[in-house]
Amino acid sequence: MKKYNWAILGCGWIAEIFAGDLKTLDNAVLYATGSRDIKKAEKFADQFGFQKAYGSYEAMLQDENVDIVYIATPHTFHCEHTLLSLQHKKAVLCEKAFAINTTEVEKMIAASKANNTFLMEAFWIRLVPTFKKVLNIIESKELGELKVVQSDFMFHGAYNPESRLYNLDLGGGALLDIGIYPVFTALQTLGVPDNIIANAIKSPTGSDEYIDIVFEYENQKRAYLRAGFTCDAPNYSVFHFEKGTVQISREMNCPIIIKTEDGIQELRENDGEGYGYYFEAAHVMECLDKGVIESPILSNEFSVELISTLDKIRKKIDLTYPNHDGVSRSN
Ligand SMILES: NC(=O)c1ccc[n+]([C@@H]2O[C@H](COP(=O)([O-])OP(=O)(O)OC[C@H]3O[C@@H](n4cnc5c(N)ncnc54)[C@H](OP(=O)(O)O)[C@@H]3O)[C@@H](O)[C@H]2O)c1
The missing domain is CATH 3.40.50.720 (NAD(P)-binding Rossmann-like Domain)
Known part of the structure; x- marks a missing residue:
């Protein structure tokens, strides 16, 4: 090895x-x-x-x-x-x-x-078995078509204008820090939306301290996404299918809860030690073993899709980062 x-x-x-x-x-x-x-x-x-x-x-x-x-x-x-x-x-x-x-x-x-x-x-x-299982359930169509995704990531992060969470010079804001997870989840499961609705509550630094987003799809699918530092939340992603729902927690080592008319089932996909970051580290080394410069699972093309969706959301909430978005501090 x-x-x-x-x-x-x-x-x-x-x-x-x-x-x-x-x-x-x-x-x-x-x-x-x-x-x-x-x-x-x-x-x-x-x-x-x-x-x-x-x-x-x-x-x-x-x-x-x-x-x-x-x-x-x-x-x-x-x-x-x-x-x-x-x-x-x-x-x-x-x-x-x-x-x-x-x-x-x-x-x-x-x-x-x-x-x-x-x-x-x-x-x-993306590399954790819990999330992979959700993608398998979607692909298998065992619960029918996926129609609606709800995904939240919130915690209370006390206001501090100097901190990474609020300071625009450090990329402050809920969207890029934690809203990126619900956005990622919707893109991975429903794809790129045809229309985006987004509303934010801004902190005194101008960063978004709370944001809610709706992804609308022409095929009648929807994603409802929330993120913020203003309060805590259970932080689930719930996937609504024609024949049941699948719920995962932000803690990726929690069980997947599947509810159908036959009852409630709990699946535990990830029993390893640690937090689950070792899956991505192991994957990087597998890629290097194979001599590739890009992951076949988490491609750079997907990362472009993700960041360009975040750019579109930021435009909707009028959020720019000085010295990065073509706006200098003196403007
Ligand atoms: N994957 C996840 O679950 C997860 C969770 C949390 C955060 N993150 C991401 O990881 C990154 C770091 O987050 P964090 O919470 O670890 O932040 P953090 O505790 O503030 O650490 C960031 C580190 O960056 C370095 N740094 C370089 N220039 C800096 C500057 N001007 N101001 C502050 N720090 C500077 C510092 O290291 P030195 O002092 O040693 O140079 C600092 O300790 C963010 O992009 C965040 O989105 C990911």
């Missing part, structure tokens, strides 16, 4: 969860951490058993032993950090939102092709 040296770019919250999951994979070597602060990189490396720690992202990328970089910085840096990693010929798994807008994502994909180097958005739920 070929082993791969992983490096973490940005030692924040999700990087810790990911590193814990990465540890469970036999072919993943916890090799390097990179932070703007060497002490932070060293602390993170010690905590999870990484072999090397670097006080800058660039220095870490110059290490020729790094095979794969997991990018876990705020969304506004994803494009820059992905381009830098690809230029150093490192395979990239980059957190969602893949970047701020379609233009940035297209640049990232072009760089992956130009450097003949792997690139995938870290949309971990």
